Amino acid sequence: MPTESLVEIRGLNFAYDTDSGPRKVLEGIDMSFHKGKVVAIMGGSGCGKTTLLRLIGGQLRPSAGEVKVAGHAVHRMNTRELYALRRRMGMLFQFGALFTDMSVFDNVAFQMREHTDLPEELIRDMVLLKLQAVGLRGAAGLMPNELSGGMARRVALARAVALDPMLIMYDEPFTGLDPISLGVIGQLIRKLNDALGATSIMVTHDIQESLQIVDYIYFMSAGRVVAQGTPDEIRASRDPFVHQFVHAEADGPVPFHYPAVSVADSLLGGVRG
């Protein structure tokens, strides 16, 4: 990827503090997200993908290493600087996270009203344009509880790009969607990224959809990057982990069984976990 990178992650370690001591989630992560590209971070549930997004957004601080966005080390910023940076970021949450006490229109207008002094007429036009881009201009007056899962995700997408961000992050954008909605969201992610000249980071485990729309893929397992490449390289890869993931095999480098004592010991000696 020859272009300049917008997000740089170097030597990143992260652990959650728990009652029984620190629990390592990410270890030695190195990643680059280049401007204008759509990059997917893939891996099984619980491998630290969402944590990584929260580290890029500055909602968590790394235990070691650094995360740089547009040249600034996110973890060294104070709240004011962080909020200034986040105004140039958009994020789509797993289930949309729409504000349930506001209409679709007000959800998309939220950031414009909070961060700009634009007159209401202009905000109205901008919101309708954003909703038009996701095909939901006609749903502007609906409340979030009147939307289907796919529609809610599209509204959340319109809200995420409301202020034309330089970086858009997607946390599991395809979860729980029917095949049509899934295709629509996938195409929108690609089109909006290109139209806005933004950079997109997409955390997902939907391999087939991702291979069609992204420029680059990182595979993660147990908090580490285990494989990476363009969609063509991934398709041709002989790496056992990538093979298991792409072909949805139940067992392989990612084991089917949760670590436990042997079956014989469990059955003969009682369940000891």
Add this chain to the structure above:
Amino acid sequence: MADLLRRLGASLVDRIWQLGFASRFFWAVLRYSGQCLTRPNLTVREVYFSGVLSLLIITVSGLFVGMVLGLQGYETLQRFGSSEALGILVALSLVRELGPVVAALLFASRAGSSITAEIGLMKATEQLKAMDMMAVNPLARVVAPRFWGGVISMPFLAALFSAMGVFGGWLVGVVLIGVDDGAFWSQMQASVDFREDILNGVIKSVVFGAAVSWISVFEGYDSAPTAEGVSRAITRTVVTSALVILALDVVLTSFMFRGA
């Protein structure tokens, strides 16, 4: 035994830790309250949800409590031949104690629980995180207006409760039982002091309002982001609020009415 002590100790440390976190949270809410002044419509909206929507329960409860006071008060006073003092008894009981305390208990059940539920569900559905990622501080935008909405609403609700209670007492004592109307009102007017009774009652209601609102917003913000976590937080709001209101009432009363 050692295990029991260990668990008790752990629970105590946990409570102290929680109290410390709640205090820091309270301080943060105060720090981010500036927006409530610059954008008063945010607070006015919460006054509507906490205060205006609680009017019905406060009005009806106040009326019933006043009616019971009228009945019970008359029953006792007439034994000593001083049933005309019914107005004083009803008014002082309400203005000094029952108004602020019962209104605060009702406020905690009606508005406090709904504040906790709303903030807890916003947290569970990642709305607070989303707001934070949009560079909008949820403490300033969501929590502080709800806190101040509660603080502002509470004295008005307590005053309404007391007024309806006095009306209820009058209805039972004067209209139904036949206590002298003039004596009921004139004795009340002569004996209820503005500073000693009414102002102290207002101070109590403001303190209770702040306590209930603090507990409600904190429990919502601190709730585990699951259905069970939110429901536990709502229970904690109602139970803790009730205990705190009654404990604060003892403290405030002992300072306010020393031999007066």
